[in-house]
Amino acid sequence: GENVEQHPSTLSVQEGDSAVIKCTYSDSASNYFPWYKQELGKGPQLIIDIRSNVGEKKDQRIAVTLNKTAKHFSLHITETQPEDSAVYFCAASKGAGGTSYGKLTFGQGTILTVHP
Amino acid sequence: DTGVSQNPRHKITKRGQNVTFRCDPISEHNRLYWYRQTLGQGPEFLTYFQNEAQLEKSRLLSDRFSAERPKGSFSTLEIQRTEQGDSAMYLCASSLGGAHEWGETQYFGPGTRLLVL
Numbered sequence: 001g002e003n004v005e006q007h008p009s010t011l012s013v014q015e016g017d018s019a020v021i022k023c024t025y026s027d028s029a030s031n032y033f034p035w036y037k038q039e040l041g042k043g044p045q046l047i048i049d050i051r052s053n054v055g056e057k058k059d060q061r062i063a064v065t066l067n068k069t070a071k072h073f074s075l076h077i078t079e080t081q082p083e084d085s086a087v088y089f090c091a092a093s094k095g096a097g098g099t100s101y102g103k104l105t106f107g108q109g110t111i112l113t114v115h116p
Numbered sequence: 117d118t119g120v121s122q123n124p125r126h127k128i129t130k131r132g133q134n135v136t137f138r139c140d141p142i143s144e145h146n147r148l149y150w151y152r153q154t155l156g157q158g159p160e161f162l163t164y165f166q167n168e169a170q171l172e173k174s175r176l177l178s179d180r181f182s183a184e185r186p187k188g189s190f191s192t193l194e195i196q197r198t199e200q201g202d203s204a205m206y207l208c209a210s211s212l213g214g215a216h217e218w219g220e221t222q223y224f225g226p227g228t229r230l231l232v233l
Contacts, residue, residue, distance in 0.1 A: 004158075006158075030219070031217070031218055031219055032218055032219025032220065033219075034221065034222075036224070041229075042226055042227070043120075043122075043207055043224040043225050043226045043227045044159065044207070044224045045224070046221060046222075046223065046224075049221060051218060051219075089158050089159075091158070092219075093219030093220075094219055095217040095218050095219055095220075101164045101166075101171055101172045102147065102149075102164070102211065102219055102220060102222075103149060103161040103164060103172070104149075104151075104159070104161065104209075104219075104222060105161070106158030106159050106160070107158055108156075108157060108158055109156070109157070109158050
């Protein structure tokens with residue numbers, strides 16, 4: 001099955017700096033890669049996602065890049081703010097038409113701390 | 117609020133008791149997933165429904181676990197004879213089924229945190 005590795009496990013930055021979180025996946029058939037932000041005691045909240053037919057996607061301060069050949073994708077947060085502090089998870093999935101049924105396989109998470 | 121809702125938000129039970137959790141997906145979503153998340157880990161897939169049909173169950177879902185989605189709307193997850201190892205956050209997610217070849221956006225509920233004493 002799919003395996004997703006995420007690094008680093010913790011990341012500490014100063015407000016205004018950029019933060020980068022990297023993930024690798026094992027199944028070349030995976031074609032959808034979302035990123036979720038999870039705050040304490042809450043469920044994961046989708047912040048950005050990308051399909052494998054696109055190499056990069058940006059939404060204001062957040063961007064995701066995908067390298068299908070190397071099977072890795074990254075989350076970039078620019079001009080970080082204290083409210084960006086949370087746990088971030090990457091995930092990968094295939095379509096629901098196959099035996100994977102569209103389930104998400106998550107990385108282990110990155111605790112991001114933005115210091116004022 | 118038209119997002120995914122889950123009840124209860126917290127449940128404390130004694131080992132050996134049965135518990136049931138409920139998930140109400142986004143109304144037009146036909147796909148529903150259950151995941152389990154332990155402290156410091158990412159969510160792990162448990163089971164998947166398309167409409168009322170349960171199409172896949174993870175090996176994590178032992179015989180003590182059962183899930184239903186009657187009429188393709190809300191879903192319940194029951195754990196019988198709870199064990200301390202069942203303590204975790206149980207998350208529900210839903211998605212709007214479209215083209216089968218692409219993975220699709222899943223929206224998560226707030227989760228039910230279970231503590232088995």
